[in-house]
Amino acid sequence: MLSDVELCCVLIAVGESVKKSIKKKKQKKTRKWAKQWFLDREKYTHEILLNELRICEPNDFRNFLRMNGELFDELLALVTPQIEKKNTIMRDAIPVSQRLSITLRYLATGNSFEDMKFLTAVSPQSIGQIVIETCTALINNLKGFIKENIFSASAKEEWKEIAGEFNDLWNFPNYLGAIDGKHVAIKKPPNSGSQYFNYKKFFSIVMMAVANANYEFIMVDKQLPFTFLSDDAFALSENLMKTYPQAGLNLERRIFNYRLSRARRVIENTFGILVSRFGVLQNPIALSPEKVQIVVLACCYLHNFLRKRQPRAYITRNYVDSEDLLAGNVISGVWRNVVVNEATPLQPSTSRNATTSAKIVRDTFCHYVNNEGQVSWQTKIVGSTTSVNN
Numbered sequence: 001m002l003s004d005v006e007l008c009c010v011l012i013a014v015g016e017s018v019k020k021s022i023k024k025k026k027q028k029k030t031r032k033w034a035k036q037w038f039l040d041r042e043k044y045t046h047e048i049l050l051n052e053l054r055i056c057e058p059n060d061f062r063n064f065l066r067m068n069g070e071l072f073d074e075l076l077a078l079v080t081p082q083i084e085k086k087n088t089i090m091r092d093a094i095p096v097s098q099r100l101s102i103t104l105r106y107l108a109t110g111n112s113f114e115d116m117k118f119l120t121a122v123s124p125q126s127i128g129q130i131v132i133e134t135c136t137a138l139i140n141n142l143k144g145f146i147k148e149n150i151f152s153a154s155a156k157e158e159w160k161e162i163a164g165e166f167n168d169l170w171n172f173p174n175y176l177g178a179i180d181g182k183h184v185a186i187k188k189p190p191n192s193g194s195q196y197f198n199y200k201k202f203f204s205i206v207m208m209a210v211a212n213a214n215y216e217f218i219m220v221d222k223q224l225p226f227t228f229l230s231d232d233a234f235a236l237s238e239n240l241m242k243t244y245p246q247a248g249l250n251l252e253r254r255i256f257n258y259r260l261s262r263a264r265r266v267i268e269n270t271f272g273i274l275v276s277r278f279g280v281l282q283n284p285i286a287l288s289p290e291k292v293q294i295v296v297l298a299c300c301y302l303h304n305f306l307r308k309r310q311p312r313a314y315i316t317r318n319y320v321d322s323e324d325l326l327a328g329n330v331i332s333g334v335w336r337n338v339v340v341n342e343a344t345p346l347q348p349s350t351s352r353n354a355t356t357s358a359k360i361v362r363d364t365f366c367h368y369v370n371n372e373g374q375v376s377w378q379t380k381i382v383g384s385t386t387s388v389n390n
Helices: 004-027 047-056 058-065 069-083 096-109 113-120 124-141 153-170 251-277 289-309 356-370 378-383
Strands: 178-185 204-211 217-220 322-324 329-331
Touching: 047 058, 047 096, 058 069, 058 096, 069 096, 069 124, 069 289, 096 113, 096 124, 096 289, 113 124, 124 289, 153 251, 178 251, 204 251, 204 289, 217 289, 251 289, 251 356, 251 378
Parallel strands: none
Antiparallel strands: 178 204, 204 217, 322 329
């Protein structure tokens, strides 16, 4: 039996223990499953601004998404079946229009998902998932804009069309495209060692592509048959033409180098347009290499889509390099001023063992551009310079 004094002490101790327990509970933060402003997305979403821009400032709308409202609607109709989500008891799904505009804005700017959450009122984790899902849907629904089987044996009529455009626009015959590759910078993947470390000493994946005479991609990351224009990143072969080495050039070979470089400039400008329009390619992409490949391929498909659908708005007259034939100068395109961090070219090939047949093919083209295939200004331009760039 406790005395009155002992009983009083026990009660005081119990009371202090209860007070401490209550205080700890008050101090302990309750973990939220979502921030309130994410739940109030409809109040803060960027789509409110977009709808206003579409009605009142269409040029700003185009700058925001790199396309006008009509093309956005066309893409929206294409991808909706693949990316639409259902509402749940817990919350409403992010609308398809917002999913598409979030993805297009990311591709246009390359802003981090953490930064974009303030624009979209969507969590960075959700944005990352939305971007990859939507890019995949864009690739699947824009397949017709980069034909996978363009160089199959059944597509010979299309070969003739491509070669004809190259001859008409760039005065170089029998060529199916200009080939080049670029390093797309990425953040170092975890536990990857030096796997993605390139000769310029940064981490990247390689994007290989072929462009036609109209600055459109006709092949991306595929093996390349037939005959293409290339630079020093590739070894000379019967199917890949490159310029003669600079040492000991006579006039005819300098003219060939000029003509080939002039035509090959198409792929350089195509890459330049792509990078200038899709800012995500201008800085290291903080995604896994597999996801980066999806993002890059989506940009290529969108490039061709916009080149076809709004050619004059997407590439204005002074946006690409042009030539002053009287002065013999190349006038740099506007894209060169837009692109701060241009994609890094591939490392020059060290192969010097071209086959005899490859050299004969190059000599045949050299003879052609200096005789029946010559253009009136070539001798003047080449004669006014000491060398022709590769």
